[in-house]
Amino acid sequence: MADVNFSKVIQNISLIHTRASPRDKLWIQRLKEEYQALIKYVEINKANDSDWFRIESNADGTKWHGTCWFIHNFQRYEFKLQFEIPVTYPMTAVxxxxxxxxxxxxxxxxxxxxxxxxxxxxxxxxxxGKFGIAHILALGLSPWLAVEIPEMVDKGLIKAKNC
Known part of the structure; x- marks a missing residue:
């Protein structure tokens, strides 16, 4: 099952072809590809009724912030999300x-x-270097939330946000 989901994500989210870090001249091109992949991922999520995050970056695309959420037992658990693009990106994940x-x-x-x-x-x-921000959200954060949030809820460590 996990292999099938992995394959679907890889097929539907564009790989990034420009290998550039924030210090490189090609960073703007890389950033455009990152945004295109993110837009595609958001469209896929909305089409599948599985919208679960909102993020935005600063002007140069090096600092990102937003929110992510997870629905468990019909309750919404929402959190602030942030990250910076390391200077060794894309060889180092955020x-x-x-x-x-x-x-x-x-x-x-x-x-x-x-x-x-x-x-x-x-x-x-x-x-x-072909994975980007959309990939780390889809293949990294999403499965992490799916495992960790229910466990934290069961232990009473987090409470749902009131809608």
Missing amino acids: ELEIPELDGKTAKMYRGGKVCLTTHFNPLWIKSN
């Missing part, structure tokens, strides 16, 4: 941060950084 969950799960580093090293980072490395 570190997604959900500061309000800091210390609530073992699968997180100090400062609310989501632990993706075991499951997602090998995929990122294999992509050889």
Whole structure:
């Protein structure tokens, strides 16, 4: 099942062809491709009634912020999401941060950084710079939320946002 979902995501989200970091002259081209992939991913999510995040960047595309949410037992759990593009990007994945969950799960580093090293980072490395922000959200953060949020709810560590 996981392989089928992985294949669907890879097929539907455009790979990024420009290999550039924020320090490179081609960064603007890379950023355009990142936005195109994100727009496509959002369209896919909306078409499948699985909209689960909103993000935006600063003017140069190096700092991102927004919200992500997860529905569990008909309750919405919403969190602030932020990350910066490292200077070694795209060879190094971004570190997604959900500061309000800091210390609530073992699968997180100090400062609310989501632990993706075991499951997602090998995929990122294999992509050889062709994965982007949409891929880390789809293949990294989404599965992390699906596993961690129900566990934190069951332990009473987080409460649903009132709608």
